[in-house]
Amino acid sequence: MYDKLIQITSKSNVMVNELLKNHTYTRLGGKADFYVTPETYEQVQEVIRLANQENIAFTMLGNGSNLIVKDGGIRGIVMNLQKLSDIKTVGNTIIAQSGARIIDTSREALKEELTGLEFACGIPGSVGGALFMNAGAYGGEIKDVLTSTVVVDREGEILTLTADQLDLAYRTSNIPENGYIVLEATFTLEAGEYDAIKEVMDDLTNRRETKQPLEYPSCGSVFKRPPGHFAGKLIQDSELQGMQIGGAQVSLKHAGFIVNKDDATAKEYIDLIKYVQKTVKEKFDVKLEREVKIIGEELA
Missing domain, CATH: 3.30.465.10 (Uridine Diphospho-n-acetylenolpyruvylglucosamine Reductase; domain 3)
Structure with a gap:
């Protein structure tokens, strides 16, 4: 498979057993069998067609900002379009x-x-x-x-x-x-x-920098806004700020964020998400729906 992928693109655009925690904002995730970064639309097409022909699993990865990759990583081909950035x-x-x-x-x-x-x-x-x-x-x-x-x-x-x-x-x-x-x-x-x-952008940037825990890796807002509520307020009122499982913590700065405070595993991060959902449901009878996407396999 490696030889076929480098024929489509090049050696510099194909990595084997690449750690996906290097490519996600949460700094979580195990290895991808093949991590491919095409440079043209035609290369994207050819990689997809190759995956179909070889019946190999295929996963698209953006820049990993709203994503949790599990600790077992992702089998098959993982494609990232970071080099298509014009x-x-x-x-x-x-x-x-x-x-x-x-x-x-x-x-x-x-x-x-x-x-x-x-x-x-x-x-x-x-x-x-x-x-x-x-x-x-x-x-x-x-x-x-x-x-x-x-x-x-x-x-x-x-x-x-x-x-x-x-x-x-x-x-x-x-x-x-x-x-x-x-x-x-x-x-x-x-x-x-x-x-x-510029005035509007400066104001929004300032609001983001002062209210969001940008000093730690995270996936951004973990939950969608539930109808009639704010996720962060529900989590705060559930007294969950600072709650920690392993290296994952409900942010003290913004309750709607879960941060990778201390070399968390994806399992710890996901377990904390589930704990928050369970607690808010019990306290307020509100179901928090994840905004962040979870992909990949558990560690064997």
């Missing part, structure tokens, strides 16, 4: 490749004096990941500005889809169920004024 502006649209950071896309909008992406200035994920979960913050979300996307389907075919075809809703889309891999996204914005856009 961002360009055409009129009032920004076309960003999947591996570009959504933060950098918002900065491009600022540079070009385009308004609409300010909300994304603190979201740590990739463009592909942002579409995958319709990422949002501070009252804005991807579906507000997304016009279209280019994806690869399960068979390795390239499709161009409108935003309406993705069924974007609160922290969800049909991208996972259809097996799409995002290659690029087109955002349509409005002309704005540099100083006004």
Whole structure:
């Protein structure tokens, strides 16, 4: 398999038994059998087709900001599009490749004096990941500005889809169920004024830095907002802040975050998530639904 993968791309783009904790914001996760970083859309297509031909498991990994990989790692091919990271502006649209950071896309909008992406200035994920979960913050979300996307389907075919075809809703889309891999996204914005856009972005950045525990690895907000409630407030009122299992801790700075405080394992992190869910359910009869995605295998 290694020889076939390096024929598609190159030795520098294929790693064997790569530790995935090196590629996730939580710093959690075991090994990937093959970790592949294609540099062109055609290479992405060929890797998918190879996985199909060889009947080998295939997993797409964004930049790992809203993801927990279990300690046993992931079998088969893990593909990351971090090397597809171009961002360009055409009129009032920004076309960003999947591996570009959504933060950098918002900065491009600022540079070009385009308004609409300010909300994304603190979201740590990739463009592909942002579409995958319709990422949002501070009252804005991807579906507000997304016009279209280019994806690869399960068979390795390239499709161009409108935003309406993705069924974007609160922290969800049909991208996972259809097996799409995002290659690029087109955002349509409005002309704005540099100083006004920057003022909003500076304010949101300050709010994020003062309220979120950025000093420790984490997956960001662990839970979706339950109807009529705030997850962080429920967790705080359950007196869970500071609660720790192994190296994983409910953040003292923001109860909606679980941080990897001291070399946690994925099992400890996941066990703490489950404990928080159980406690909040018992105290307030509210079910906390995970926003973070969990993938991979348990340690044997």
